Amino acid sequence: MKIAADRDTCIGAGLCVGTSDTVFDQDDDGIVVVLVEEPDGADADKAREAVSLCPSGALRIIE
Numbered sequence: 001m002k003i004a005a006d007r008d009t010c011i012g013a014g015l016c017v018g019t020s021d022t023v024f025d026q027d028d029d030g031i032v033v034v035l036v037e038e039p040d041g042a043d044a045d046k047a048r049e050a051v052s053l054c055p056s057g058a059l060r061i062i063e
């Protein structure tokens with residue numbers, strides 16, 4: 001699986017980083033930065049959870 005993040009849609013809510021700070025980070029403006037584009041194992045599970053929690057729909061999973 002691969003994570004795609006639309007930085008124009010992200011509203012900087014930070015739920016992704018709160019769910020997995022190994023896969024996601026936020027830049028100085030609070031906008032999402034994907035640290036691990038193709039997570040596996042526990043990181044993949046956390047990444048899926050983060051995608052489901054993101055309030056703006058900025059995150060997408062590509063299988």
Ligand code: SF4
Nearest residue numbers: 010011013014016054
């Ligand atoms: S949870 Fe969504 S809106 Fe919030 S920082 Fe992450 S990608 Fe952006």
